[in-house]
Amino acid sequence: MGYNIDGLAERRETERTKYFEKSRSHMTAATHQGKLTLAAVAREAGVSAPTVSKVINGREDVSAETRTKVLTALARTGYKSPVQHRKILTGRQAVEVVFDSLNSAYAVEVLNGILEHAAESDIDVVLSVTGKQGATPLSPEQRARRIIDEGRCGMIVVTSAFGADQLDAFHRRGVPTVVIDPLNPPPGDVVSIGTTNWAGGKDATSHLLDLGHRRIAYVGGPDGAECNQARLHGYMAALRARGLSAEDRYILSGPFRTDHGVQGMKTLLRLEPRPTAIFAASDSIALGVLAEARRQNVRVPEEMSLVGFDGTYLAEESVPALTSVTQPLQEMGRAALRFILRQMRGETLDSRRVELATKLVIRDSTAPPQALEPVA
Amino acid sequence: MGYNIDGLAERRETERTKYFEKSRSHMTAATHQGKLTLAAVAREAGVSAPTVSKVINGREDVSAETRTKVLTALARTGYKSPVQHRKILTGRQAVEVVFDSLNSAYAVEVLNGILEHAAESDIDVVLSVTGKQGATPLSPEQRARRIIDEGRCGMIVVTSAFGADQLDAFHRRGVPTVVIDPLNPPPGDVVSIGTTNWAGGKDATSHLLDLGHRRIAYVGGPDGAECNQARLHGYMAALRARGLSAEDRYILSGPFRTDHGVQGMKTLLRLEPRPTAIFAASDSIALGVLAEARRQNVRVPEEMSLVGFDGTYLAEESVPALTSVTQPLQEMGRAALRFILRQMRGETLDSRRVELATKLVIRDSTAPPQALEPVA
DNA sequence: CTGAAAGCGCTTACAG
DNA sequence: CTGAAAGCGCTTACAG
Numbered sequence: 194m195g196y197n198i199d200g201l202a203e204r205r206e207t208e209r210t211k212y213f214e215k216s217r218s219h220m221t222a223a224t225h226q227g228k229l230t231l232a233a234v235a236r237e238a239g240v241s242a243p244t245v246s247k248v249i250n251g252r253e254d255v256s257a258e259t260r261t262k263v264l265t266a267l268a269r270t271g272y273k274s275p276v277q278h279r280k281i282l283t284g285r286q287a288v289e290v291v292f293d294s295l296n297s298a299y300a301v302e303v304l305n306g307i308l309e310h311a312a313e314s315d316i317d318v319v320l321s322v323t324g325k326q327g328a329t330p331l332s333p334e335q336r337a338r339r340i341i342d343e344g345r346c347g348m349i350v351v352t353s354a355f356g357a358d359q360l361d362a363f364h365r366r367g368v369p370t371v372v373i374d375p376l377n378p379p380p381g382d383v384v385s386i387g388t389t390n391w392a393g394g395k396d397a398t399s400h401l402l403d404l405g406h407r408r409i410a411y412v413g414g415p416d417g418a419e420c421n422q423a424r425l426h427g428y429m430a431a432l433r434a435r436g437l438s439a440e441d442r443y444i445l446s447g448p449f450r451t452d453h454g455v456q457g458m459k460t461l462l463r464l465e466p467r468p469t470a471i472f473a474a475s476d477s478i479a480l481g482v483l484a485e486a487r488r489q490n491v492r493v494p495e496e497m498s499l500v501g502f503d504g505t506y507l508a509e510e511s512v513p514a515l516t517s518v519t520q521p522l523q524e525m526g527r528a529a530l531r532f533i534l535r536q537m538r539g540e541t542l543d544s545r546r547v548e549l550a551t552k553l554v555i556r557d558s559t560a561p562p563q564a565l566e567p568v569a
Numbered sequence: 570m571g572y573n574i575d576g577l578a579e580r581r582e583t584e585r586t587k588y589f590e591k592s593r594s595h596m597t598a599a600t601h602q603g604k605l606t607l608a609a610v611a612r613e614a615g616v617s618a619p620t621v622s623k624v625i626n627g628r629e630d631v632s633a634e635t636r637t638k639v640l641t642a643l644a645r646t647g648y649k650s651p652v653q654h655r656k657i658l659t660g661r662q663a664v665e666v667v668f669d670s671l672n673s674a675y676a677v678e679v680l681n682g683i684l685e686h687a688a689e690s691d692i693d694v695v696l697s698v699t700g701k702q703g704a705t706p707l708s709p710e711q712r713a714r715r716i717i718d719e720g721r722c723g724m725i726v727v728t729s730a731f732g733a734d735q736l737d738a739f740h741r742r743g744v745p746t747v748v749i750d751p752l753n754p755p756p757g758d759v760v761s762i763g764t765t766n767w768a769g770g771k772d773a774t775s776h777l778l779d780l781g782h783r784r785i786a787y788v789g790g791p792d793g794a795e796c797n798q799a800r801l802h803g804y805m806a807a808l809r810a811r812g813l814s815a816e817d818r819y820i821l822s823g824p825f826r827t828d829h830g831v832q833g834m835k836t837l838l839r840l841e842p843r844p845t846a847i848f849a850a851s852d853s854i855a856l857g858v859l860a861e862a863r864r865q866n867v868r869v870p871e872e873m874s875l876v877g878f879d880g881t882y883l884a885e886e887s888v889p890a891l892t893s894v895t896q897p898l899q900e901m902g903r904a905a906l907r908f909i910l911r912q913m914r915g916e917t918l919d920s921r922r923v924e925l926a927t928k929l930v931i932r933d934s935t936a937p938p939q940a941l942e943p944v945a
Numbered sequence: 946c947t948g949a950a951a952g953c954g955c956t957t958a959c960a961g
Numbered sequence: 962c963t964g965a966a967a968g969c970g971c972t973t974a975c976a977g
Contacts, residue, residue, distance in 0.1 A: 241963070244962090254962060256963090259963080295684075305672075317697075318697065607971060617949080619948060619973080
């Protein structure tokens with residue numbers, strides 16, 4: 194056998210991780226007795242060893258069908274290349290995590306969830322941030338290669354900087370990959386985690402309608418973002434359910450940032466008639482709305498009700514505290530890692546898309562329209 | 570050839586590390602032309618390949634004389650096993666980074682600085698957070714052992730959870746370690762990075778004095794924290810320089826958190842005479858002060874001036890924007906990593922303690938006492 | 946103690 | 962697109 198891996202195995206017998214044990218339990222009878230070689234995987238998949246080699250090395254000259262068979266066999270047997278194998282015997286696993294930026298409470302909460310679950314599972318987290326790439330920008334193939342070379346056990350993507358080609362490159366090479374709240378649906382088989390944005394948008398809007406508001410504006414997120422579209426459609430659905438229709442001029446879009454909220458509020462306050470309530474697509478946007486309201490002496494919630502989205506600590510700490518649609522951000526992070534661990538163990542996933550439930554949390558920024566008394 | 574190392578070498582020709590280049594320059598003519606295989610080393614040593622294999626794998630059944638010949642040849646040719654070779658060609662170094670928590674703009678900014686410099690230096694960042702430790706709590710020795718086993722190139726500590734014993738354990742084992750803004754001075758030789766807290770505290774207070782304030786309160790950080798003591802002493806020095814003395818009841822302490830600011834403001838507003846200005850030991854504390862001011866309808870800066878500390882985006886985005894002592898947080902992160910890289914390279918450091926300069930940034934939360942007109 | 950020979954696991958080149 | 966065959970580099974078993 195190659196490169197003295199077994200000597201190592203002997204010396205460090207006690208350090209085998211639970212994974213390794215688990216992955217063994219998924220091996221089929223055929224592979225159970227022998228070593229788990231590439232040839233064994235080939236047998237399992239009903240193809241030749243060279244074909245498995247090609248799939249592992251990301252060659253193009255493999256049919257989609259064969260590739261699928263091989264990937265399945267790889268997952269089922271829990272095959273590890275000698276390098277990975279050695280890594281499992283001697284070291285800790287690490288998951289690669291990539292964020293767009295950490296400058297949002299949203300990102301930090303998701304990261305907290307990942308870190309927590311990683312600590313529990315004894316896995317390292319290798320963090321990087323898009324835009325802070327090294328001197329040499331990498332092609333999707335190179336990046337995938339590197340992830341494999343470094344022996345990462347998977348990839349959590351919380352950025353829109355990775356296109357479908359990149360995600361596909363990870364997936365084709367069998368790197369378990371999970372995308373959190375993607376702007377666009379990821380390609381084919383890549384797992385994605387989101388929340389019930391549509392329901393959240395509907396809940397936020399219904400709450401305002403229940404309070405008696407009829408002119409409700411939506412200060413939305415980026416036009417292209419799927420989560421924003423879902424929230425917008427939830428908003429429209431709630432209006433329609435009461436026989437109201439959305440007015441274009443009450444619907445804005447822009448980045449999930451405070452300054453967009455400031456601009457949006459300026460725009461809305463110039464309208465005649467003004468809306469009496471605003472549903473903001475994120476807490477940061479809502480804080481911008483709130484700041485501009487304060488500058489223009491528009492009292493919240495007396496003269497303007499405001500609902501945010503995300504439910505981060507920003508919502509709790511703002512004055513007035515912000516009614517907001519809470520997303521289980523930590524849980525999203527935890528779930529992402531959980532999925533990767535499952536894929537590593539070769540378990541079959543029930544679904545490629547998971548939506549966790551949002552929950553409207555009512556605080557002090559919403560009230561009936563034209564309320565005369567400040568909320569206590 | 571084995572495990573695709575050569576294809577890799579081709580594809581990543583440009584990425585060879587200086588390392589590798591160095592080892593090449595040691596190759597003899599014989600090995601220069603071909604690949605540097607174990608067989609080539611054998612030729613060089615005048616023995617067979619199996620013999621070299623035995624030496625590399627630490628077998629006993631090799632004569633001392635033969636072993637010496639082989640070791641010499643190994644050194645002269647710079648032979649690397651496939652695994653090592655691969656690691657050199659593809660492998661990256663990683664620095665271990667430990668935070669107390671990421672739930673502060675302060676922490677995220679420091680982390681941003683680390684990530685940025687890491688990306689530039691092609692180094693991975695392995696992040697963890699204190700309190701989210703795995704199932705098995707590690708002893709200082711075990712933790713140090715693990716850092717070494719995983720081949721980390723260094724350790725950046727932004728937490729008070731590691732005591733002097735832990736830091737010492739890292740240092741004794743030769744793991745380059747840098748502590749950022751430690752609550753207490755780290756032991757002996759460990760490098761620490763901070764800012765000019767004393768000067769910052771003095772600047773903040775002098776600014777308020779210059780505006781004409783005489784009753785200035787300090788809503789401080791944790792009693793034990795060195796950075797807090799320095800800020801407090803800067804505050805007192807500024808007062809003394811004007812012939813004023815600090816009043817105990819104007820000096821509070823507590824955690825660097827919003828709720829402490831809220832409580833502090835409640836306490837101060839009950840005093841008679843009230844202070845006309847507050848120096849808060851962090852932006853989060855200042856935001857708590859600001860929130861309570863709003864609740865109690867105390868206008869800032871007209872009825873109460875407020876200076877924060879940190880200069881994170883929180884200060885910029887608050888309404889009114891917060892005058893604050895800016896710390897170069899990103900630069901602290903960058904500097905920490907820079908120090909580790911230097912220690913790795915064996916450079917001698919001029920100093921075990923670095924203080925970066927703070928800078929007072931004046932925004933809209935400070936004004937002369939009892940100003941009648943709001944600041945534009 | 947040494948190394949020729951056999952073997953292992955993976956990859957490559959190429960015939961079909 | 963696939964896989965039999967050849968090849969590579971390292972290791973092992975064993976004859977001397």
